[in-house]
Amino acid sequence: MIIDCHGHYTTAPSALQQFRDQQLARLKNPALAAAALAHISDAAIRESIETNQLKLQRERGADLTLFSPRASAMAHHIGDAATSHAWTVVCNDLIQRVVALYPQNFAGVCQLPQSPGVPIADSIGELRRCVTELGFVGCNLNPDPSGGHWTAPPLTDRHWYPFYEAMVELDVPAMVHVSASCNPNFHATGAHYINADTTAFMQFIEGDLFKDFPNLRFIIPHGGGAVPYHWGRYRGLADMLQRPPLAEHVMRNVFFDTCVYHQPGIDLLVKVIDIDNIVFGSEMVGAVRGIDPTTGHYFDDTRRYIDALTLAPADKQKIFAGNARRIFPRLDALLTRQGR
Amino acid sequence: MIIDCHGHYTTAPSALQQFRDQQLARLKNPALAAAALAHISDAAIRESIETNQLKLQRERGADLTLFSPRASAMAHHIGDAATSHAWTVVCNDLIQRVVALYPQNFAGVCQLPQSPGVPIADSIGELRRCVTELGFVGCNLNPDPSGGHWTAPPLTDRHWYPFYEAMVELDVPAMVHVSASCNPNFHATGAHYINADTTAFMQFIEGDLFKDFPNLRFIIPHGGGAVPYHWGRYRGLADMLQRPPLAEHVMRNVFFDTCVYHQPGIDLLVKVIDIDNIVFGSEMVGAVRGIDPTTGHYFDDTRRYIDALTLAPADKQKIFAGNARRIFPRLDALLTRQGR
Numbered sequence: 247m248i249i250d251c252h253g254h255y256t257t258a259p260s261a262l263q264q265f266r267d268q269q270l271a272r273l274k275n276p277a278l279a280a281a282a283l284a285h286i287s288d289a290a291i292r293e294s295i296e297t298n299q300l301k302l303q304r305e306r307g308a309d310l311t312l313f314s315p316r317a318s319a320m321a322h323h324i325g326d327a328a329t330s331h332a333w334t335v336v337c338n339d340l341i342q343r344v345v346a347l348y349p350q351n352f353a354g355v356c357q358l359p360q361s362p363g364v365p366i367a368d369s370i371g372e373l374r375r376c377v378t379e380l381g382f383v384g385c386n387l388n389p390d391p392s393g394g395h396w397t398a399p400p401l402t403d404r405h406w407y408p409f410y411e412a413m414v415e416l417d418v419p420a421m422v423h424v425s426a427s428c429n430p431n432f433h434a435t436g437a438h439y440i441n442a443d444t445t446a447f448m449q450f451i452e453g454d455l456f457k458d459f460p461n462l463r464f465i466i467p468h469g470g471g472a473v474p475y476h477w478g479r480y481r482g483l484a485d486m487l488q489r490p491p492l493a494e495h496v497m498r499n500v501f502f503d504t505c506v507y508h509q510p511g512i513d514l515l516v517k518v519i520d521i522d523n524i525v526f527g528s529e530m531v532g533a534v535r536g537i538d539p540t541t542g543h544y545f546d547d548t549r550r551y552i553d554a555l556t557l558a559p560a561d562k563q564k565i566f567a568g569n570a571r572r573i574f575p576r577l578d579a580l581l582t583r584q585g586r
Numbered sequence: 587m588i589i590d591c592h593g594h595y596t597t598a599p600s601a602l603q604q605f606r607d608q609q610l611a612r613l614k615n616p617a618l619a620a621a622a623l624a625h626i627s628d629a630a631i632r633e634s635i636e637t638n639q640l641k642l643q644r645e646r647g648a649d650l651t652l653f654s655p656r657a658s659a660m661a662h663h664i665g666d667a668a669t670s671h672a673w674t675v676v677c678n679d680l681i682q683r684v685v686a687l688y689p690q691n692f693a694g695v696c697q698l699p700q701s702p703g704v705p706i707a708d709s710i711g712e713l714r715r716c717v718t719e720l721g722f723v724g725c726n727l728n729p730d731p732s733g734g735h736w737t738a739p740p741l742t743d744r745h746w747y748p749f750y751e752a753m754v755e756l757d758v759p760a761m762v763h764v765s766a767s768c769n770p771n772f773h774a775t776g777a778h779y780i781n782a783d784t785t786a787f788m789q790f791i792e793g794d795l796f797k798d799f800p801n802l803r804f805i806i807p808h809g810g811g812a813v814p815y816h817w818g819r820y821r822g823l824a825d826m827l828q829r830p831p832l833a834e835h836v837m838r839n840v841f842f843d844t845c846v847y848h849q850p851g852i853d854l855l856v857k858v859i860d861i862d863n864i865v866f867g868s869e870m871v872g873a874v875r876g877i878d879p880t881t882g883h884y885f886d887d888t889r890r891y892i893d894a895l896t897l898a899p900a901d902k903q904k905i906f907a908g909n910a911r912r913i914f915p916r917l918d919a920l921l922t923r924q925g926r
Contacts, residue, residue, distance in 0.1 A: 389771075395735070396771045431729075431736045436788035436823045440812045441781035448776035468819075472780045472812030478848030479808075482874035482885040483776045508818025514854045534822035545822040 247567040247586065248549065249577070250303070252421065252467055252503050252527030253311035253352075257298040258340060259290040265336055266319070273325050283336050291343055298531050300351060306549050308528075309586075312570070312577070313341055314355035314386050318434050320425035322360040323393030327368060331359040334372055342380040350584065353577055354382035355421070360391040362398070367408040377416045383576040385413070387420035387464075389446055394429030394438055401446055402453025410459050417575050419463035419501075422446045435533040443471025447500065451484050451492070456499045463499055463573050465525060469515050470502035477518040493520070501573055503527030504548045504565065507534055509541075512551035521561045525569045526552060587907040587926065588889065589917070590643070592761065592807055592843050592867030593651035593692075597638040598680060599630040605676055606659070613665050623676050631683055638871050640691060646889050648868075649926075652910070652917070653681055654695035654726050658774050660765035662700040663733030667708060671699040674712055682720040690924065693917055694722035695761065700731040702738070707748040717756045723916040725753070727760040727804075729786055734769030734778055741786055742793025750799050757915050759803035759841075762786045775873035783811025787840065791824050791832070796839045803839055803913050805865060809855050810842035817858040833860070841913055843867030844888045844905065847874055849881075852891035861901045865909045866892060 261284040268281035303311060315337035322330055338356045345352045356376035358369040376382040387409070390396050399405040401422070413420060424442040425434075432438040443466045456462060466473070473480055481492060489495050502519055505527045506512050515524065527548065534545045543550055552565055571578040601624040608621035643651060655677035662670055678696045685692045696716035698709040716722040727749070730736050739745040741762070753760060764782040765774075772778035783806045796802060806813070813820055821832060829835050842859055845867045846852050855864065867888065874885045883890055892905055911918040 396769055398771075400771050429736055431738075431740050431785055431789070433788045433792055433823075436791065436820065437781075437785045440784050440816060440819075441777075444780050444784075444812065445771055445777045448773045449771070451776065452773055469815065472784065472815060475809065475812060475815035475851050475854060476780060476846060478846070478851060478878060478885050479780075479874055480776065482847055482876050482878065483773075485876045486874060506816060506818070507822055508858070510854050510857050511815050511818060514815060514850050517850045518848070534819055534826060536822050536825045538818060538822065545818050 248308040249526060249567045249570040250308045250311040250528050251465060251525045251570050252505055252529045253299060253313050254316045254529070254532055255313060255341060255344065256316045256531050257294045258316070259286050259294050261286045262336065262340060266333060269325065269329055269333060273329065281332065286340070288343075288347060291340075291347060295344055295348065300348065302530055303351060306547055308549065310350070311352050312355045312384065312574070313344060313352040315341060315357040317386065317423050318426045320357050320386070320388060321393065322388055322391035322425055323362060323428055327359065327361040327364045330361045331372070334359040338372070338376050338380065338382075341382075345381070353580060354380060355384040355386060356382045358385055358387060360388050362392045365408070366406050370409060370412045373409070373412055373418070374416065377418055377576070381580070382418075383574045383580065384418045385420050386423040388424055389422055389442055390424050393425060394427035394432045400449040400453065402449050402455045407458070410462050414459055414461050419465060419573050421465040421467055423467060439468055439533070440471045443468050444473060447471065447473045447480065447496070448483075450496045450500060451480065451489055452487065456496065460498075463501070465501045465503055465573070467503045467505055467527065467529070469504060469506035469511060470519070474502065474515045474518050497523050501525050501569065504552060505529040505546070506551070507545040507548070508538070509551050509554060512548070512555070516555055516557065521557075521564050522569060524565050525573065526566045588648040589866060589907045589910040590648045590651040590868050591805060591865045591910050592845055592869045593639060593653045594656045594869070594872055595653060595681060595684065596656045596871050597634045598656070599626050599634050601626045602676065602680060606673060609665065609669055609673060613669065621672065626680070628683075628687060631680075631687060635684055635688065640688065642870055643691060646887055648889065650690070651692050652695045652724060652914070653684060653692040655681060655697040657726065657763050658766045660697050660726070660728060661733065662728055662731035662765055663702060663768055667699065667701040667704045670701045671712070674699040678712070678716050678720065678722075685721070693920060694720060695724040695726060696722045697726055698728070700728050702732045705748070706746050710749060710752045713749070713752055713758070714756065717758055717916070721920070722758075723914045723920065724758045725760050726763040728764055729762055729782055730764050733765060734767035734772045740789040740793065742789050742795045747798070750802050754799055754801050759805060759913050761805040761807055763807060779808055779873070780811045783808050784813060787811065787813045787820070787836070788823075790836045790840060791820065791829055792827065796836065803841070805841045805843055805913065807843045807845055807867065807869070809844060809846035809851060810859070814842065814855045814858050837863050841865050841909065844892060845869040845886070846891070847885040847888070848878070849891050849894060852888070852895070856895055856897065861897075861904050862909060864905050865913065866906045
């Protein structure tokens, strides 16, 4: 079984973007009516999924994708808390419809109604709704709702604790995932995403978060940002900062996905990071859509890189499914109910 | 011959920090006298160098270090342009004294008197002084003088062009190097440095800087941040953004050092990045000072990682010295004058 832990609905029917455009227009002109989502038929959803994510899932031989709203479109920095909340509900509900249409192929991961300067406790309600009412199995937590200005406290700050308490209570992990950047220094998928991954990991080294929340679990996407490449630096910094070894201080609670788009990167990831901390992901259809001229295959066809590894079958199975089922207990329960 | 392209004077005599402390005190109380550097004897400089950088240089078998002021102490975000200028001159002059005492072992690379919101043209005078009067061979350019708030324009913006014109005229490269972070999200050496490296590279992909300045040269330190690990992502993004292949678009002008503190990271770097784009560096005595318990050797003893590579001797020599002499023509001229 192959579970792709990192997929976004980047191909939603145009009515979704029209809703967002209405929101943006109303931010400029408050006299306009509140945004309202036009009817989206099941056929339109099927079309958007079957010609994209489901097609690629089948072609590449994956079984199920943990599916969340388009990450770059979360754009928590736009508008206020009400804007973010309305947008988030619409996006999550659409994910739920995809999952309802293809319960064998997708499981839901929710966006959160974060907004700069707004307490994270305000996002608990939507998390709870998505998990308990819509059956979602995880969430995407944005460490920088300002979109590249980094005005929120570090993830180890007590600012975030109310939300972590809810995550632990509901037994769902979070993927640490920023959104679009409104800082011209940071290209979203080429800098902001990767920087956020690296930043979060270093925050976890500096802090003591997992002493307070031993069952809290984070996936750091995009192969852990720069971390595996600089694994010696992070081991050395932990030592300099008199932190415990990373294996016990951070790596009981933090996992990296395989969204690294070339074989040498995946080789490094698997060489330095414990197999138990790696979960299969492709981020498709997403950040990098093209074909690698050096291989003739899609950059984001990450299954090929895992297949090419010299690993025991049991270890590959951990990367492809076993670790995800452990990190996402609600996914495991769901699959078990499906007899898988 | 082995040239370490990345060394900082992290062990300067305490009089330097006292000068800085006077500056900081005066920022709080402008009634205080302007900071003045106490006399530093040659003996004090010799002591600080011979027990640290020179000792390690000899132990590890390097011949010469490109030596610049402590990067984390540049702290361009503190005070104003006058503060930064006075601090920079003192720091650079001290580097010059080290070089004068050990002309076979060190060559100077200067700090710049950058300050948030101040035109970069104001740094040209100090660059010119260091290069033409003090004999320095390069500079460290900070893409984020705000110290973690990223308020300056991207490096490809015309904001920076006057400085680039001076770099080209003087034929000196710059290392892209941020300083301390005053943003609690970013640990300096564990996040801010690595993020800045990644960010700069992506800016170069997005822009057309090297069309305007075909002879401009940058070293991106710390092994290029996250870039080699995500080399597939960057090749794919260049393709998606309809940029030319990276080999011609960026890699004629951009070089990565070897400040990657474990063997698998160096293995990856050399596997995916052209040998002509890699320059030896250790960043010592610096970011990570300890001994790797898995090897028994210092994390930052990067020569060992290069020595362990299966590479043709001519390729190793490029990494150790040849590339640096090409990228730093003034260093090459200096070494040639020394008969090396």
